[in-house]
Amino acid sequence: MANTIIIGAQWGDEGKGKIVDMLSAQSSLTVRFQGGSNAGHTIRAQGEQTILHLIPSGILHQGTLCLIGNGVVLDPAVFLEEADELSKRGLDVSPARLGISKKAHLILPYHKQLDKAREAKRAGHKIGTTGRGIGPCYEDKVARVGIRAADIGNPSLLRDKVRHTLLEKNILLQELYKFDPLDPDVVADELLAMAPRLIPYLTDVEARIDEAAARGENILFEGAQGVHLDIDHGTYPFVTSSNTVSGNAASGSGVGPSFFTRAIGVAKAYTTRVGSGPFPTELLDDSGTYLRERGHEYGATTGRPRRCGWLDTVILRASTRLNGLTDFAVTKLDVLQNLPLLRICVAYEHEGKRCERIPQEEGALDKVNPIYEEMPGFEADISGCTQFGQLPSAARAYIRRMEELVGAKVSIVSVGPDRQQTIFM
Numbered sequence: 096m097a098n099t100i101i102i103g104a105q106w107g108d109e110g111k112g113k114i115v116d117m118l119s120a121q122s123s124l125t126v127r128f129q130g131g132s133n134a135g136h137t138i139r140a141q142g143e144q145t146i147l148h149l150i151p152s153g154i155l156h157q158g159t160l161c162l163i164g165n166g167v168v169l170d171p172a173v174f175l176e177e178a179d180e181l182s183k184r185g186l187d188v189s190p191a192r193l194g195i196s197k198k199a200h201l202i203l204p205y206h207k208q209l210d211k212a213r214e215a216k217r218a219g220h221k222i223g224t225t226g227r228g229i230g231p232c233y234e235d236k237v238a239r240v241g242i243r244a245a246d247i248g249n250p251s252l253l254r255d256k257v258r259h260t261l262l263e264k265n266i267l268l269q270e271l272y273k274f275d276p277l278d279p280d281v282v283a284d285e286l287l288a289m290a291p292r293l294i295p296y297l298t299d300v301e302a303r304i305d306e307a308a309a310r311g312e313n314i315l316f317e318g319a320q321g322v323h324l325d326i327d328h329g330t331y332p333f334v335t336s337s338n339t340v341s342g343n344a345a346s347g348s349g350v351g352p353s354f355f356t357r358a359i360g361v362a363k364a365y366t367t368r369v370g371s372g373p374f375p376t377e378l379l380d381d382s383g384t385y386l387r388e389r390g391h392e393y394g395a396t397t398g399r400p401r402r403c404g405w406l407d408t409v410i411l412r413a414s415t416r417l418n419g420l421t422d423f424a425v426t427k428l429d430v431l432q433n434l435p436l437l438r439i440c441v442a443y444e445h446e447g448k449r450c451e452r453i454p455q456e457e458g459a460l461d462k463v464n465p466i467y468e469e470m471p472g473f474e475a476d477i478s479g480c481t482q483f484g485q486l487p488s489a490a491r492a493y494i495r496r497m498e499e500l501v502g503a504k505v506s507i508v509s510v511g512p513d514r515q516q517t518i519f520m
């Protein structure tokens with residue numbers, strides 16, 4: 096039995112969807128443990144592309160049960176839309192295969208309004224959120240005024256909670272942000288209208304995990320975003336509002352830390368970031384444009400162009416440590432093809448000194464200079480390689496150097512979006 100956590104080791108969009116999809120073939124259960132519909136997990140199978148925001152990426156494997164854990168903030172309308180979309184394509188998304196933790200918090204219209212209103216007001220200091228209401232929903236959870244999934248089965252409790260929370264939020268929306276106030280009855284009615292479809296999905300996620308573990312089944316825990324968007328360990332304040340590190344797989348799904356046997360960090364062979372925040376190896380020249388165009392680096396959720404740069408092994412070393420990573424899956428190695436010279440950031444220069452770790456003061460990462468090692472590039476088309484030995488020697492050397500610098504082995508290399516374009520080492 097293997098209980099494996101998969102997390103993004105950079106700033107999100109590393110290609111977790113593909114890796115989860117592939118490993119789901121050997122797992123009977125996939126659990127999403129944090130984030131919400133800010134995520135966009137792209138999977139390509141048999142030439143068809145699927146983008147998932149909420150439903151775990153194991154859903155494409157008919158034998159896999161997919162659960163949304165308590166650590167997720169769930170937008171009920173997005174969940175139903177996504178389920179309908181998959182159902183139209185012939186996939187079974189019935190409650191027999193898909194479940195939502197009764198303890199997961201729900202994203203309501205006021206969370207999305209506040210998210211957008213705050214960003215609009217932050218002129219010059221925008222975080223660049225996805226506008227999906229993620230931060231405001233987690234705020235309510237921590238402030239103990241959140242609406243949990245199970246509340247939709249108790250209309251009077253739900254109405255009371257919505258009324259109570261809107262007392263405060265309507266003042267903010269109207270007075271500070273100059274938005275129209277929301278009518279608590281309308282908000283509650285809209286949610287309750289979805290209740291008949293949602294209630295069958297509500298489940299005790301901990302119990303389902305416990306039962307699967309007792310049967311000796313393999314379980315996958317699917318993270319969203321990336322380590323350096325973590326609310327505690329990321330590039331604060333340019334972060335998302337949840338813990339994206341592997342430790343949250345435990346609290347976000349309801350198991351203890353000794354439950355896990357493996358933690359895989361997914362990293363692109365270069366680095367990307369969407370939204371604001373420090374990015375030491377960002378390329379603002381033609382190489383950056385090359386990576387963006389060749390790598391189709393446009394957000395799966397918002398369509399925004401992603402910022403692109405060289406591989407940064409300072410942040411990846413931190414990811415190895417912060418997550419107890421046992422191994423890495425490296426994606427999009429094929430995107431580096433035809434770059435004559437590859438650069439890897441091995442350390443930073445910070446305040447005149449070489450520094451191997453991320454400085455922790457706010458704004459400090461904006462001021463570091465990356466120290467690069469140069470490696471020869473490769474010209475051969477590697478998108479058909481299925482074994483490590485088939486890669487050109489420069490590509491192999493790049494992966495081997497990466498392993499040394501990040502302090503963990505690379506066990507999977509992806510050379511294209513399709514399932515077959517994967518090398519298991």
Ligand code: IMP
Pocket residue numbers: 106107108133134135222223224225226227228229230319320324333334335336369370371
């Ligand atoms: P939020 O999660 O919508 O609050 O956005 C906070 C920051 O996280 C912004 O910089 C977003 O661009 C970034 N972010 C959120 N979700 C993702 C993701 O799935 N991939 C990449 N960046 C993300």
